Amino acid sequence: MLAGRLAPWCAGLAAVLAALGLWLGFFVAPADAVQGEVYRVIFIHVPAAWMSMFIYLLMAFWSAVGLVMNTRMSFLLARALAPTGAMFCFVALWTGALWGRPTWGAYWAWDARLTLQLLLLFLYFGFIALTRAIAEPNRADRAGALIALVGAVNVPVIYFSVQWWSTLHQGASVSFSRAPSMAATMLAGMLTMALAAWAYSVAVVLWRVRPMILVRERHADWVVRLLAEERV
Amino acid sequence: MLRVFLAVLRRELLLVWRERVDVLVTLAFFVIVTGLFPFGVGAGAGQLRAIAPGVLWVAALLSVLLSLHRLFERDFAEGTLEQLLLSPEPAVLWVLAKMVAFWLAAGLPVVVAAPVLALAFDLDPAGLPVLAAALALGTPSLALVGALGAALTLGLRGGGMLLALIVLPLFVPVLIFGAGAVEAEISGVGARAHLLLLGGILAAALALAPPACVAALRMVND
Numbered sequence: 268m269l270a271g272r273l274a275p276w277c278a279g280l281a282a283v284l285a286a287l288g289l290w291l292g293f294f295v296a297p298a299d300a301v302q303g304e305v306y307r308v309i310f311i312h313v314p315a316a317w318m319s320m321f322i323y324l325l326m327a328f329w330s331a332v333g334l335v336m337n338t339r340m341s342f343l344l345a346r347a348l349a350p351t352g353a354m355f356c357f358v359a360l361w362t363g364a365l366w367g368r369p370t371w372g373a374y375w376a377w378d379a380r381l382t383l384q385l386l387l388l389f390l391y392f393g394f395i396a397l398t399r400a401i402a403e404p405n406r407a408d409r410a411g412a413l414i415a416l417v418g419a420v421n422v423p424v425i426y427f428s429v430q431w432w433s434t435l436h437q438g439a440s441v442s443f444s445r446a447p448s449m450a451a452t453m454l455a456g457m458l459t460m461a462l463a464a465w466a467y468s469v470a471v472v473l474w475r476v477r478p479m480i481l482v483r484e485r486h487a488d489w490v491v492r493l494l495a496e497e498r499v
Numbered sequence: 500m501l502r503v504f505l506a507v508l509r510r511e512l513l514l515v516w517r518e519r520v521d522v523l524v525t526l527a528f529f530v531i532v533t534g535l536f537p538f539g540v541g542a543g544a545g546q547l548r549a550i551a552p553g554v555l556w557v558a559a560l561l562s563v564l565l566s567l568h569r570l571f572e573r574d575f576a577e578g579t580l581e582q583l584l585l586s587p588e589p590a591v592l593w594v595l596a597k598m599v600a601f602w603l604a605a606g607l608p609v610v611v612a613a614p615v616l617a618l619a620f621d622l623d624p625a626g627l628p629v630l631a632a633a634l635a636l637g638t639p640s641l642a643l644v645g646a647l648g649a650a651l652t653l654g655l656r657g658g659g660m661l662l663a664l665i666v667l668p669l670f671v672p673v674l675i676f677g678a679g680a681v682e683a684e685i686s687g688v689g690a691r692a693h694l695l696l697l698g699g700i701l702a703a704a705l706a707l708a709p710p711a712c713v714a715a716l717r718m719v720n721d
Contacts, residue, residue, distance in 0.1 A: 386668045393665040400655045406718045410651045413715055414665060417647065420707075 308366040314461040316359040316384065318468060322352035323387060326394070327419035330412035342408035343483065345415060346398055347476040351468050353391035360384055390418040404483060500592060507583075507593040511600030521569065525562050526608045532558040533616050551620035552630065552681035559609045559634060560670050563641045564663060566605035567649040570597060571716070575653055581720055590713040598646050598709065606638035626681045629690045633680040636697040637673045643701075643708035644669050650715035673700060 326348045333341035363381070364374040375381065394415055401407035484490045515522065536554045540546060574580040583593055613634050614627045622630070648666035652658045680693035 386671060389664065389668045393661075393668065396661055396664055397651060400652070400657065400661055409718045410715060413647075413711060413718075414651060417644075417669065417711065 308362050310456050310460045312359055312362040312366060313457055314464040315355045315362065317461060318464045319352055319356035319359055319384070319387060322348050322355065322468065323390065323415075324419065326352065327415045330415040333408065334412050334416075339408070339483065340480075342412060343476050343479050344472070346408070346411060347472045347479060348468075349391055349395050349398075350475070351471050353388060353395065355464070355468075356384060356388045356391060360388065394418070500589070503588045504592045504596045507596035508600055511597055512603065515600060515604040521566075522604050522608055525566050525605050526612055528565065529558050529562040529609050529612060530616065532561055533620075547620045548622055551617055551622040552626070552678040554620070555613050555617060555630065556634075556637075556674050556678045559613065559638060560641060560667075560674060562609055563605055563638060563645055564666060564670075566601070567645045567662060567666070568659065569605075570601050570646055570649045571653050572649075575719070580716065584716060584720055590716070591709045594646075594712050594716070595709045598642055598712075601646065602639050602642040606642055610634040610638060622681075623685045626685045629684040629694070630681045632694060633677045633690070633697060636694060636701055637677040640673050640697070640701045640704045641670055643704040647708050647712045647715060650712045650719070653716070653719050673697065676700070 326345045329341040329345040329348070332338065333345065360381075363384075368374050394411055397414055398407045398411035401410055481490055481493075533554060536550065537547060540550065571580060574583070584590060610631055614631050617627055617630055618624075645662075645666050648662050648669070651665065652662045655661060676693045676696045680690040680697065683693055684690040
């Protein structure tokens with residue numbers, strides 16, 4: 268199967284890119300003029316945040332494909348994506364907190380983006396919990412797909428509403444758009460790490476989806492034959 | 500078409516009336532949750548005034564959440580739900596009728612009680628009509644979105660906690676604009692923008708939630 272052959276390559280690519288990105292980030296890139304060394308967290312933080320949002324959109328996309336085209340594979344892909352997305356979401360929040368303490372003076376602030384990210388984490392948890400709680404695979408797939416789509420509608424609403432709300436009621440809230448322009452090596456390090464996160468996600472999702480397919484299709488001819496060969 | 504809607508609505512309201520103590524329990528829950536905050540936060544008047552809109556909204560949201568299991572559970576257990584789904588009438592109609600009846604039983608009492616409780620929190624009287632209006636516009640959206648969650652978690656083990664986990668993140672926009680409306684009115688900005696947005700959310704929920712809810716109910720019976 269293609270997934271089985273592709274996954275190790277992606278994992279290897281992820282490891283190489285991550286090593287390169289971390290080397291660029293921690294040894295080559297200069298220290299930030301204002302923040303000193305602590306800014307280096309962004310080499311993990313930003314790619315994780317990107318991936319967490321992108322994986323949710325991807326999950327919603329596969330859910331929509333599954334509901335419209337009635338394809339089993341897309342449901343399985345959506346379900347395999349969710350834990351990785353939740354993990355990146357958590358990493359983004361955690362590294363953000365570690366970065367926030369020395370620079371903002373607080374681990375957490377009820378800033379628009381932070382709140383959005385936290386809600387995204389709960390949307391992931393809701394999806395995972397719902398699909399795990401339903402025993403019949405058919406209903407689990409469809410119920411999960413429905414809630415993923417509803418969540419995808421909700422994400423922009425939360426994003427704009429919270430932004431709007433904080434401009435009305437909070438004084439100065441910390442904004443990422445004021446970040447100083449980056450040195451080229453910093454940008455290179457960050458983009459390499461983003462690519463590493465991509466490769467990692469592809470590898471893990473492919474690995475996760477393979478046994479799911481086997482379990483789901485355990486009565487199909489090709490699976491029975493495959494298992495017989497394995498046993499020999 | 501309208502006949503189906505009205506027939507289901509009449510049936511649901513009759514059931515609510517026969518078990519009217521449920522409505523009182525919802526109301527008592529709303530009052531007691533609100534009443535917990537002065538104990539927890541301290542009864543300084545300025546402090547209570549500042550948190551009043553948020554507290555009332557969170558309490559309203561929890562009352563709706565905890566009533567949601569009444570929406571489909573009994574019909575599911577006794578088989579009425581399956582019969583309704585098998586009927587040739589459009590399912591969206593009777594689902595909408597159930598949602599309306601649910602809001603009248605679980606949402607409307609909260610809308611009526613909230614301004615009275617707000618007086619106990621020493622909220623600026625100028626904010627009271629806006630509070631009632633925001634709740635009247637916001638709680639139907641909560642009922643509509645909550646019904647979708649109730650349909651998705653119907654008959655599952657640990658359904659209550661799961662329902663909260665799924666539905667509460669979806670309630671957040673309504674909470675933001677609902678509590679924001681009262682604060683905007685008191686601070687002199689005017690609640691118009693917030694109320695319009697709440698109306699917009701309600702319109703969207705009214706259009707999207709019933710068909711999604713029907714789809715979720717069909718999954719249960721497949």
